[in-house]
Amino acid sequence: MSPDTNSAILRLQGVSKQYRDGPTALHSVDLDIRRGEIFALLGPNGAGKTTLISIVCGIVTASAGTILVDGHDAQADYKAARRRIGLVPQELATDAFETVLATVSFSRRLFGRAADPAYVERLLRDLSLWEKRSAKIKDLSGGMKRRVLIAKALAHEPELLFLDEPSAGVDVALRRDMWTLVRSLRDRGVTIILTTHYIEEAEEMADRVGVIARGRLLLVEDKAALMRKLGKRELDLTLVEPLGQVPVELAEWSPTLEHDGHVLRYVFNATDEHTGIPGFLRRVGDLGLHFKDLETAKSSLEDIFVDLVERER
Amino acid sequence: MNLHGIWAIYRFEMARFGRTIWTSLAVPVITTSLYFIVFGSAIGSQMREVSGVPYGAFIVPGLMLLAIFSESILNASLGIYMPKFTGTIYEILSAPLSPIETVLGYVGAATTKSLLIGLIIFATAHLFVDLPVAHPVLMLLYLLLVAAAFCLFGFAIGILANGFEQLQVVPLLIVTPLTFLGGAFYSVQILPEPWRTVTLFNPVVYLINGFRWTFFGQSDVGVGISLGVSFAFLCACLAFVTIIFRTGWRLKA
Secondary structure, eight states: OOOOTTSEEEEEEEEEEEOTTSOEEEEEEEEEEETTOEEEEEOOTTSSHHHHHHHHHTSSOOSEEEEEETTEETTTTHHHHHHTEEEEOSSOOOOTTSBHHHHHHHHHHHTTOOOOHHHHHHHHHHTTOGGGTTSBGGGSOHHHHHHHHHHHHHTTOOSEEEEESTTTTOOHHHHHHHHHHHHHHHHTTOEEEEEESOHHHHHHHOSEEEEEETTEEEEEEEHHHHHHHHTEEEEEEEESSOOSSOOGGGGGGOOEEETTTTEEEEEEETTSSOOSHHHHHHHHHHTTOOEEEEEEEEOOHHHHHHHHHHHHO | OOHHHHHHHHHHHHHHHHHTHHHHHHHHHHHHHHHIIIIIIIIHHHHOEETTEEHHHHHHHHHHHHHHHHHHHHHHHHHHHHHHHHSTHHHHHHSSOOHHHHHHHHHHHHHHHHHHHHHHHHHHHHTTSOOOOSOHHHHHHHHHHHHHHHHHHHHHHHHHOSSHHHHHHHIIIIIHHHHHTTTSSSOGGGSOTTHHHHHTTOHHHHHHHHHHHHHHSOOSSOHHHHHHHHHHHHHHHHHHHHHHHHHTTTTOO
16 A cells, blocks of 8 residues: 555544453544644543553554554554554663663564664664663663663654653753654654653644543644643732622623632733733723732643543533 | 564574573583482482483483473573563564564574573583484474473463562473473383373373483383374464464453
């Protein structure tokens, strides 16, 4: 089957997972990943991110659903599907007594590729591992081990790379290097799916973001659109005298009354150039509304999760 | 066929063997020498011949299989248990390898190690006794058959084990007793009844006697039955490992 550049490189249809004697980890997930994009799967711990990745990679068996990797069924045609996938796991699972070069060369062959010392050298240089090629993995730092896992995942030149919680236990320098590497991979045409519970990571790298919680994929959106949602902020004015209703003079800001009229809340978009705060406060002053406290709050990713999960119920 | 993948696993496993080459080789040599001193010299000096074969030579096939059984199970079970224990199994499970390819890599390497150890014991035995081999080619094939079967068995144990102590249970509690009671150091013929008949229910009797036949051209039991039992054991292990991979039992959630 020839790859169609317009089609999804990964297509999940109705993928579910029910662990034996355990909770349902995934509820009928449908998801299309576009060729060449960086997709961030965001969710709190235990949301089902790793389960989803593990199913696509063949480490966990799905209870239901179909998975197509570049048009190849991940069950019936698993060899063709898996050859296209590289996985950097969350845990630092390595063969302690192997050298860096040996373990990366091993991964390449394991995935059915003939040895290519030039490619492996370039890969190790890109990841600043070349100097350490003869070192045993047990002698490397945690950050270096993570680089080794990335090199192993890229050793067979996959088209689709999974990064499961890439910044778990990683220092700032490595995180930055990793982001640079991810972008350069994308420029070479590699599609990247990363899981994270850090909104900053998704913000920094992703083209699109999927939010998953309690095994359900709650939304999939372009990053820009999600950031607008995340960019919602609230301004709370605690009034000296409670109000019975919002004065019509404030209608253009559409504020709401909270706490039995004691709090006047204005929700605005922090990413807009003009937040409307100065005008709003001026009008409040003109109306002679006195307030004793002023507070602003940002809607966090957590709030979004809670919102989305509540809405699901 | 993912030949590169099979070769990668095979080489990885052989490298693991290579890192411990001296202990891997010294242990069977020393153990065999001890058996020769205790059984061959001390007891053998009283026994002279069993079924027309000098006692020192008579115990060699049994000694070789005793080591092959335990080394095969140990090597093959550790080979697959270690990745499970350290978590590196993720890479094997996500690789484009069929179950048979995975087994060929792991069990192939473990079988190679077992064969090497068997041959080292064979060579060591020559230091102590005259050791004629009636059917050298069949001897090697038989050794291969038994090593492959026990490596498959060990591989299955490695997949099923939930802890290091569980790796030891089957070899220590089942295989070693059955081997000692299976005529490794004596001929079944010299046992009084009912023990002679009881012993014939021990499958290891057939494995050892079949192997002994390739050396001396004689056996307590029919060679055909011995071969049959060996093949049956190999097929049973193969079927068991196939079921494990088909269902993902103890391998995949």
